[in-house]
Amino acid sequence: MANKIKNEFVAYSEPAIRNNLSIVEYCRTSVAAVSGCTAGVLGLTGLYGALFFVIAVTSFWFMLIFKAGIDSWKKYFISRKSLLLNGIFGHFFTYILCWTFIYGMVHVY
Amino acid sequence: MPATFIHRSILTVGFLSLFHAAYSAAQHRSYLRLNDLDFTHLPLDIFLQALVSLFIIMYGVLNITGDFKEIKAAAELDNKSWETFRNIPSFYIFNHRGGKSSPVLTKTSLEEIE
Numbered sequence: 001m002a003n004k005i006k007n008e009f010v011a012y013s014e015p016a017i018r019n020n021l022s023i024v025e026y027c028r029t030s031v032a033a034v035s036g037c038t039a040g041v042l043g044l045t046g047l048y049g050a051l052f053f054v055i056a057v058t059s060f061w062f063m064l065i066f067k068a069g070i071d072s073w074k075k076y077f078i079s080r081k082s083l084l085l086n087g088i089f090g091h092f093f094t095y096i097l098c099w100t101f102i103y104g105m106v107h108v109y
Numbered sequence: 110m111p112a113t114f115i116h117r118s119i120l121t122v123g124f125l126s127l128f129h130a131a132y133s134a135a136q137h138r139s140y141l142r143l144n145d146l147d148f149t150h151l152p153l154d155i156f157l158q159a160l161v162s163l164f165i166i167m168y169g170v171l172n173i174t175g176d177f178k179e180i181k182a183a184a185e186l187d188n189k190s191w192e193t194f195r196n197i198p199s200f201y202i203f204n205h206r207g208g209k210s211s212p213v214l215t216k217t218s219l220e221e222i223e
Contacts, residue, residue: 010181011182011183012180012181012182013178013179013180013181013184015178016178016179016180016184017180019178020177020178020180023174023175023177026170026174027171027174030166030170031167031170034127034163034166034167035163037127038127038159038160038163040131041127041130041131041134041155041159042151042159042160043148043151056163056167059164059167060167060171063167063168063171064171067171067172067177068177075179075180075181075184076178076179076180077177078180102131105131105135106131106134106135106138107134107135107138107148
């Protein structure tokens with residue numbers, strides 16, 4: 001019984017978690033900005049742009065898990081889902097900013 | 110694996126390629142405007158170049174930010190032995206009886222070392 005309880009608790013190192021999440025946050029902000037620029041270059045409008053954002057973020061999520069290792073991502077992150085969904089609306093606004101800006105630069109003027 | 114020169118150059122190439130695609134798209138728009146044509150879609154090569162450079166930039170950013178650390182608290186301690194933790198440099202003693210009672214270290218040999 002005592003052994004069972006001991007196995008349920010895992011001690012996580014906070015600096016390591018914070019380091020990993022800050023790396024992920026940095027990457028995802030850049031990806032949101034760059035995919036916005038790409039959507040602007042491609043001249044996407046309306047829902048196609050939103051769809052492009054979903055595709056870009058999801059493919060980046062796969063790349064992230066691939067980098068951490070398909071089998072060994074549990075060593076670096078507690079949850080896979082939070083890597084995809086954390087702060088996605090904030091990134092979506094970054095995306096819209098870059099999207100409209102580059103769309104205006106390339107296609108309007 | 111920290112960020113190497115190769116990854117930095119991959120990122121730079123991606124950005125340059127994206128910029129080139131943007132410039133090509135702008136030129137395509139001005140071509141359409143001059144010929145009074147309607148915009149339906151971008152030419153396939155510009156489209157593909159923009160997409161590919163997006164993925165190149167993603168790859169570059171992912172590799173340039175550095176490695177993940179293991180989040181288990183014991184991960185850093187796994188390859189250290191107990192001797193490492195017992196080692197307390199402030200309690201080192203160099204002036205002990207070992208020097209005087211040793212058959213090898215005589216007074217003269219100590220002076221020679223000094």
